[in-house]
Amino acid sequence: MSLSSEYFFRGGGCEVKTFQVFLLTIALHWNAREMKIHYSANACLLPICSLYGAAVTTVEGVGSTKTRIHPVQERLAKCHGSQCGFCTPGMVMSIYTLLRNHPEPTAEQMIAALAGNLCRCTGYRPILDACKTFCKVSSDDRSAGLCPLVYILISDDLKVTTDLFRIYEFQPLDPTQELIFPPELMRMAESQQKRALFFHGEQMTWISPVNLDELLDLKAAYPKAPLVVGNTSVGPEMKFRGVVHPIVIAPARILDLNVVKFTDDGLTLGAVCSLSLVTDVLTNAISELPEEKTKVFCAVLKQLRTLGSEQIRNVASLGGNIISRKSTSDLNPILAASGCMLNLASRGKRYPIPLNGIFVDGVGNNAITPEEILVSVHIPHSRKGEYVSAFRQAPRRENALPITNAGMRVLFEEGTDIIKDLSIFYGGAVSTTVCAKQTCWTLIGRHWNEQMLDEACRLLLGEIALPGSDSGEKVDYKKTLMVSFFYRFFLEVLQSLKTTDPCCYHGIPMEYRSGLQDFKTKMPQSIQLYQDIEPSQSPQDPVGRPIMHQSGIKHATGEAVYIDDLPSVDGELSLAVVTSSRAHAKIVSIDTSEALNRPGVFDIITAHDVPATNEFYYSDDPEIIFARNKVICVGQIVCAVVADSDVHAKQAAAKVKIEYEVLEPVILTIEEAIKHNSFFEPKRKLEQGNVDQAFETVDSIIEGELCIGGQEHFYMETQSVLAVPKGEDKEMDLYVSTQHPAIIQEMVAASLGVPANRIMCHVKRVGGAFGGKLLKAGLLASVAAVAANKTGRAVRLILSRGDDMLITGGRHPFIGKYKVGFMNDGRIRAVDAKYYINGGCTPDESVLVAEVSLLKMDNAYKIPNLRCCAYACKTNLPSNTAFRGFGFPQSALVTETWITGVADKTGLSPEKIREINMYKEIEQTHFKQKLDPQNLIRCWNECMEKSAYYSRKTTIEEFNKQNYWKKKGIAVVPMKYPFGLGTRYLTQAAALVHIYTDGSVLLTHGGIEMGQGIHTKMIQVASRELNIPMSYIHFCETSTTTIPNACASAGSAGTDVNGMAVKDACQTLLKRLQPIISKNPKGTWNDWIKEAFEQSVSLSATGYFRGYNEKMDWEKGEGQPFTYFLYGAACSEVEINCLTGDHKNLRTDIVMDIGCSINPAVDIGQIEGAFVQGIGLYTMEELKYSPEGVLYTKGPDQYKIPAVCDIPEQFNVSLLSSSPNPYAIYASKGLGEAGFFLGCSVFFALRDAVTSVRSERGLTKTFVLNSPLTAEQLRASCADAFTEMVIGRWGKGQSISG
């Protein structure tokens, strides 16, 4: 298993590098019945002791380049399913496990298997393409794109193709070739006596008893010892909250606790049954028993399907979920409402209690004593006249803990709709599952009608008291959900009553039935279209072909090396940082005594240990390595502990005591920064035309404000450094996960006070960066380097996910204020806009981000009179930094918002306003740069046509008329994305190419591989230039020793500029070889190289690119900061559930002008990956801070990035054909960032759906939707009688049941 898996997702929230366990032995231990189970599990949560007797397969065991790669690995790589590759082993393991159990899975099984795997790069489409090649496909699926059909459209000399990979090249999946269960483990299981197992560790003893008596004795002896089954509840507590359990009891082998028994009145399930097993048992029972008896089973099963992920459900136990009594348990509310019984035992006693009894005190703490254990759970059959349902709403539909859930049951007097018994339980509301007991009692005897509903909702809101919203809780949303869920239950029961007796009960009106269904995740379909290469192109020339990522196979086999995979160096130390817990405070004292006495601790490093520069002045305010006298944000690094292991370093870091004296003011928000006039300088302004005069002549003016939240990079590989002092001449090797080796070298050299030529920075690959590994990586590298310098030892610093999210900042939160003047016909004549970005506590690149937000704010529109200003606010949040798009995704969202505002006001459609104001001919931007919008218009028109926008809009209008609780929305958004970094020197680049005498070529350049496929493209360039196959060319690493002073790999410029440098180097070499080739034209490459060597021709050359001639004069407000423009358009369609705020992305069509693609597979992957990241920013990723500036969202549990369930069900991407770009290598365009913004088409489609809801409900007032447009905001915007009950925004006095 790659070591990297251990660090990054210790909560198991996203299975980056899942591994698989074969479980055969446990069955043999129990009953000598052979049973093979393959299941995937999270490496970070599975206790090693629980694997006794099990066979574990990791990604390396599945296949390797040294032996044979497995079809899963091959297909993931060849279908372009890996970019940075960090998530790829986890993907492999999830698919592999599924195939071990189901060699020909259905699309549903496949999509469920991947629900828990996150990828930040690809947008999932290519991963799913690989998956589909294993699925059963019907002929319908083929025509819908389930299979990679290659259809080529020919129009004269133009060929457009969908051919991204060749399915016939794949080796078949042959289940007979799979690993067998190791016979020695089988023998061991058979021969072993059944006796308790003991494992002793440094801090803990693990005891695994074999029978119930043994277990009860142990529990009596160690009442405080937890029973650990899946460890998904105990594990995170031990890892994150420092809980220590000296004794742990593992009851998994006890037969009584594994029972599955059907009785006359229900089903009894052992407490250690995994949730996956429970799912299977219930599924079978439902298919076999009469419907009337299985309503409870169905409701429980519904919750199980979305509970956690498969990896969690495979190990988490039923008993664990019930007994841990977390408020977020999805099972407790429905099990409690359904009258389930718990069979408890303690020494000498066995007795049943009703499950709902364990929640009676409201905190769930009585009823089960520490000596008692849960043996089994009895789930009853439902009865005639009984109706049961379960509901949940989470921040993401799958693999996310619920915000609120509910279990509800009603029993009617026979043959009537009079309530005989009612149970309502909620989860997520308070600290445990809670029962609405009073409400239920009050409603007994009532008819199931509207009056009852109305009263029930008011009673529920009165009875279930929710705590205040200080802790970031979504109180109003939860309350709205509570009543909305009850309403949904009301509708379901009404509808069921109608089925039982259509004469007596009328059911619910047609348009209200849409409230009855939840969204389900379907296997997405997709079509990717690009222009094929000219038929005349040499078959060996790889440019323009969909070449696989050069590390793709290594990603899939786990052989690709990241920083944490580097073998440890002799005497190496691990480093853990100690960060500030105050946002703005004086450091009064740092007490390290206890930490220094902890086992394994070597030293503690503070600002005093920095030999030279601790503070870097790139502008007026410094970037700081270690806080010295004061802290300026929560998460600022104050000191660091170095120890002999990561665990020891972290344990000691927790013991460092820092005393603070709070300083005023504490500025956290943009509003507070404005109030305190706290900004980084300079402020920027651009202006054209006469704005004030134009406002006097327009027909109408709108004014508004849009808030856009920040975004966490969530690169899969957290910030990582290995600093290795070389022992002489103050040399140091640094292996860093960074986009900018030169800045690492510069900062480390400055901090150590040595010349840069002593510091060697090496980067093989980076597990995702997205802008987050520039300056921040430099500071962290300096922390490690200072420690290595002080101790003389190698020091490794791998940030945990929580620390990474806390310390490193992300995308800038943004407020855009606008005033827009326009004519009644939709022409916008004047715009006055102000942008405020929350820069955090140090400048980083905030002023640059502010500048870019101004330069790109016009998006696709010509606004004759325009004034815009940007301010970078200085606050006490962690310093924000570069992030894909660099200010454009925010300022252009503001632009598109006022575009829709103008549409609302004029009564014209948003697309009409867009068309009216779009750049149409060769024009000048607001900073006087010329642009030709021809391809913008082409993208727009193609997108309108390919998406069949108008006909779908009509269909959607029809759908919306017929459905009250579900609404669809559609939006199409154009994009102009300027390419450039504003200054020539920032786009210079160099390359170095060596040819060895055996003909092999070693290529290097200054670009960093972080998933964007730059090395693959550079090899393509070298292959074309040298006219040799790609297989002759190798790329080893990017290093400051080979390419000095390389610019950052950022701003989409990597391929453009390094490509030119590689081309230059190759042309130099070819020029030198030319005389030899001319003399022997029929010779081979190897002949020529041999001859060149013998003639003393140098076989090594550097290549150089001076950079683009870009400049911007901010004094005059004009310039040529960009070299060219990319264009695009995206049309998205969504459906929202008005009762919950949930939504589903139905379809997206993207058309992008990226010039002539060097590698269409890589480029389409970049567009899709960026687009899905954009969906994250605009619709779901939400950072939350306490009022004191403490980040709440410090891991995948709290911060949700898009998963497989979030990508559009139909996801089409077309590259604009015949659009060569004269300014970049091989007529291509740099496109890493551009696709991101198009994610906002989903935001505007959601807005369209909300508009439809509101206009239907007579709510004509303008409404504001901020970003991210989460389920919470959507629910609040879909105002109705339920929101009225909670927040009073409705006031229409309408009937809530129609």
Ligand SMILES: Cc1cc2nc3c(=O)[nH]c(=O)nc-3n(C[C@H](O)[C@H](O)[C@H](O)COP(=O)(O)OP(=O)(O)OC[C@H]3O[C@@H](n4cnc5c(N)ncnc54)[C@H](O)[C@@H]3O)c2cc1C
């Ligand atoms: C990433 C992730 C996502 C999750 N998502 C969801 C979700 O969406 N919905 C949801 O409901 N839950 C979710 N969970 C929680 C998960 O379902 C529970 O943690 C799990 O069911 C607990 O079972 P376990 O076997 O892992 O418990 P363990 O961690 O092994 O034990 C849990 C506790 O229960 C006690 N216990 C266990 N068995 C017994 C017994 N037989 N008798 C007495 N005490 C016992 C133990 O002493 C311990 O205190 C998630 C967890 C993770 C890590």
Ligand code: FES
């Ligand atoms: S390829 Fe999936 S996270 Fe990078």
